[in-house]
Amino acid sequence: YAFPVFLLVRSMITLIVLFSAIIILVLALTFSNVAPEVTTHDMFPVANLGTDQLLTCNFHESSGESKITRVSVTWEKIGMKGFVYHYSDGGPDLRNQNPEFQGRTQLFPNVLMAGNASLLLRNVRSDDAGVYTCSIDSSDGGGKVNIQLRTAAYTAPTFIFSNDIMAAMANRWFPKPTVTWMDHDQNVLPGRTSLTVNSAGIFSVVSTLQPINVSETYTLRIGNELVTAISRAKITGLNVSWSTYFIFSTASSQVPSTYLSVMTTVLGIFFLM
């Protein structure tokens, strides 16, 4: 019994050809995504609980000759029934809107025809976290983009300086933050921090630093995996003055949407075969 080698070789060649075809297709899809029709300025926004958050979505702007005459916008949240918001035929169509979003969402019709389909989500709650899809269907083409909204609570601290002690207070933080004091050379200083958590799970921060050098500038960093507040507090005489800025994490725990769509395509090709 001799196994027909040529059969083995033939099937191997077939496999190689198939896999090359798949790789070429995946590459083509990846590169055709370089200038997508629908884009977002922030794929991983971090919303401050209780405040309003803009989910940005932009599509191909109408240029001179190819003016958009018709557009429909659908905002959905993955894993949730109904729409977050739906706009078509020149106005909102909220018949299938999920009740969670009732009265909390809006588009900006005055900039819509210029390619701006951003959604304003009011009074963000922790269960608003998730992946949102903005789908555009217009006379000038269409497409979709995914946006992963994360929710956090963050506030800038206020500072008090008295009796040689500097104290910083920030009353709304979530998830649980860590707190670090530094001098102007970024050396970590031994501050004392206490965190208290309220019934809603939101942390309140009080941190003190002692001794204090008059005319020194101190840095206080309050942060978690989503957002960090950097404050610089300067002691002048008996007073303290400060400024704060926030840094938001752009890293995501989820697979980016373009990668997902390529994977889905590859799986789809396998099923077609």
Ligand SMILES: *[C@@H]1O[C@H](CO)[C@@H](O)[C@H](O)[C@H]1NC(C)=O
């Ligand atoms: C889209 O419109 C909203 C609301 O007017 C605005 O805040 C946002 O900056 C606009 N985005 C772009 C990219 O123009």
Ligand SMILES: *[C@@H]1O[C@H](CO)[C@@H](O)[C@H](O)[C@H]1NC(C)=O
């Ligand atoms: C205060 O200043 C002195 C002298 O410049 C320095 O040795 C000391 O480390 C400073 N302390 C703090 C907390 O910055």
Ligand SMILES: *[C@@H]1O[C@H](CO)[C@@H](O)[C@H](O)[C@H]1NC(C)=O
């Ligand atoms: C501290 O603040 C008070 C009141 O705001 C002001 O009158 C005083 O001049 C300040 N002192 C210094 C050293 O800046």
